[in-house]
Amino acid sequence: MFNEIRSLDQQIAQLQAQRDALFRTKRKEAVELARTLVQQFQLTPAQVALSSLSRSHAPTKLKRPATFYDPGRGLSWDGTLSGKGRKPNWIKAAMEDGTIEHFRIQVQSANTGTGTGA
Structure with a gap:
């Protein structure tokens, strides 16, 4: 019984590793495609509704106007x-x-x- 459980755990681990590798590959392809499209059409982060998700530009702290x-x-x-x-x-x-x-x-x-x- 324990051998069956151990065998299933190994299969789960192998499948999880395959899934993770496939996910990384597909994610990399998606990022490359998105960058290509953004450059091709000269889009800004705001135009593709990503301005709030961009990590490259930290939001500037608003300064109070002078009184x-x-x-x-x-x-x-x-x-x-x-x-x-x-x-x-x-x-x-x-x-x-x-x-x-x-x-x-x-x-x-x-x-x-x-x-x-x-």
Whole structure:
């Protein structure tokens, strides 16, 4: 009985090895075909819906837009007060002398028009 089980286990192992080898071969062929088609038709990852799966380009971390800007020194700060990092010295000084609002960037909304088109 144990010999039969051992024999079946060996057959399973052989079949699994054959399956793995066949899978690797077919996968390699599929990758080569995909690369050929992408190059032939000059496709981008986004066009073939693979941009989110691409490992070659790590997603860039989005940077917060600047909230405060000192044009005299070319310094900017995103205005995070969430405890991540320290406030720059020029912001601390502006807060102390009450001139912080002088450095605030005024953002205009995209829908500032009256839009009364009738």
